[in-house]
Amino acid sequence: MPESSQAWSVTVEANCCSTGSAKLKQAGPISVAKFASFLRQDLDAVTAGLTLEWSSGIVEGHVNRVKTIKGAMYGRASFRLLRIRILTRP
Incomplete structure (x- = not known):
């Protein structure tokens, strides 16, 4: 995958995570709402995990x-x- 399209997909995933979690919290089942709430608590770490090159x-x-x-x-x-x-x- 070319570098630019990979960066684009990661950006889209990160944006969906931040904006879509509110929608999931309202419309989804209880377990999905809890998961979305959990992601929002540490959104910086989730975004870093999707965007940075290195991992643990x-x-x-x-x-x-x-x-x-x-x-x-x-x-x-x-x-x-x-x-x-x-x-x-x-």
Whole structure:
């Protein structure tokens, strides 16, 4: 997708989020209205997530991996072994 059309679609999505959430809040089911209300509470973060190039996806992936290892080892091994598994595994 060309750079300009990608930026345009992100801008449209961000604008729809800010203007359309009021309409969703009034017309949609309760769950949709709650979701729209939640988005409006942190609209700056939602807009930044749609418009900025970088994300915290890699960090979230590592956190998910650590939590998975920790859950699998719960009650079975010491902290030392847990630390070794987390640091040596790619």
